[in-house]
Amino acid sequence: MACNKNHDGIQQILENLPTDQGGVGRHKCAACAYEAGYKAGYNLDGSLSIDNVLANLDESQARAQRHKSPHAAYALGYYHGVCKRTQDDNN
Numbered sequence: 580m581a582c583n584k585n586h587d588g589i590q591q592i593l594e595n596l597p598t599d600q601g602g603v604g605r606h607k608c609a610a611c612a613y614e615a616g617y618k619a620g621y622n623l624d625g626s627l628s629i630d631n632v633l634a635n636l637d638e639s640q641a642r643a644q645r646h647k648s649p650h651a652a653y654a655l656g657y658y659h660g661v662c663k664r665t666q667d668d669n670n
């Protein structure tokens with residue numbers, strides 16, 4: 580099933596991700612992967628296996644997230660999540 584979530588807020592981020600036409604999970608929604616990574620990073624939850632996360636994502640929708648690497652998206656989201664948490668902790 581194709582993802583039908585609203586990913587308007589992160590289109591800019593996704594445009595800068597590398598393209599991935601051949602990797603595992605290439606049809607998965609990179610925007611959802613980013614959001615899952617962000618959540619895991621913010622909660623410092625390293626227990627999730629990325630393979631499991633990707634397997635449970637919806638298929639990609641059109642626009643910036645199409646054909647972007649979901650692995651890179653997850654990792655970038657995780658990074659941003661950790662950074663946000665660090666900021667929040669310091670406030």
Ligand SMILES: [Zn+2]
Pocket residue numbers: 582583584586608609610611612637640
């Ligand atoms: Zn999505």
